[in-house]
Amino acid sequence: MPSILVVDDSASLRNMVTFTLKQEGFDVAEAGDGKEALGKAQQGKFDLVLTDVNMPVMDGITFCSELRKLPAFKFTPVLMLTTESSNDMKQKGKAAGATGWLVKPFNPEKLISTIKRVIR
Secondary structure, three states: OOEEEEEOOOHHHHHHHHHHHHHOOOEEEEEOOHHHHHHHHHHOOOOEEEEOOOOOOOOHHHHHHHHHOOHHHOOOOEEEEEOOOOHHHHHHHHHHOOOEEEEOOOOHHHHHHHHHHHOO
């Protein structure tokens, strides 16, 4: 079963996303910020990373570019799940290596269909 790393500083949002993903049979690990997520990424292998942008300690854009430096995550899909919807922020995400952009509040069906599209 594909494994997904969910990164968000909001515990309630992480819980909702994790619940949605587990219902679909995905294996899920969670992190509260980019730094914690980077540590988990260095210890394991994930098929997809779903991250927020605005977080304390290390934001999602910085996390994404740091994640891309790890050989195991060079080609892993990274989806940004955020309230940010400006083109400027999307460009920063793309430059950092983000695969896709989903705007909160998330729609469970859309989230699952997007994930299934990017996980091969």
